[in-house]
Amino acid sequence: MFKVTVNKETCEGCGECVDVCPSEVFEMKDDKAEPVNMEECVGCESCVDACPTDSITVEEVEE
Ligand code: SF4
Ligand code: SF4
Structure with a gap:
């Protein structure tokens, strides 16, 4: 599974990650x-690529 982190300090609330994620991981x-x-x-x-402020990290973690 994956750990998804948003840096709230740099997120500008554009909603791109919500739109691009195929699994509806994000909500505003x-x-x-x-x-x-x-x-x-x-x-x-896709969210990492779409985020204009590089606020998202996705890392694989052990189940
Ligand atoms: S866009 Fe992809 S990597 Fe990002 S949260 Fe959604 S499924 Fe995970
Ligand atoms: S794409 Fe990046 S800046 Fe835009 S809402 Fe998502 S985390 Fe915030």
Whole structure:
């Protein structure tokens, strides 16, 4: 499985990650992206590529 982290300091709330994620991992909360559905992440890193502020990290972790 994957651990998805959003840096709330640099996230500018554009919503790109919400739009691009095929597994609906993100929701917007208080104008910041929140990984609410991390267990559905498939590790495609589309969110990492889409984020204009490099605020997202995706790392593979042991089950
Ligand atoms: S790596 Fe892919 S599946 Fe995982 S949160 Fe990012 S866009 Fe969604
Ligand atoms: S794409 Fe990046 S800056 Fe935009 S909402 Fe997601 S984490 Fe925040």
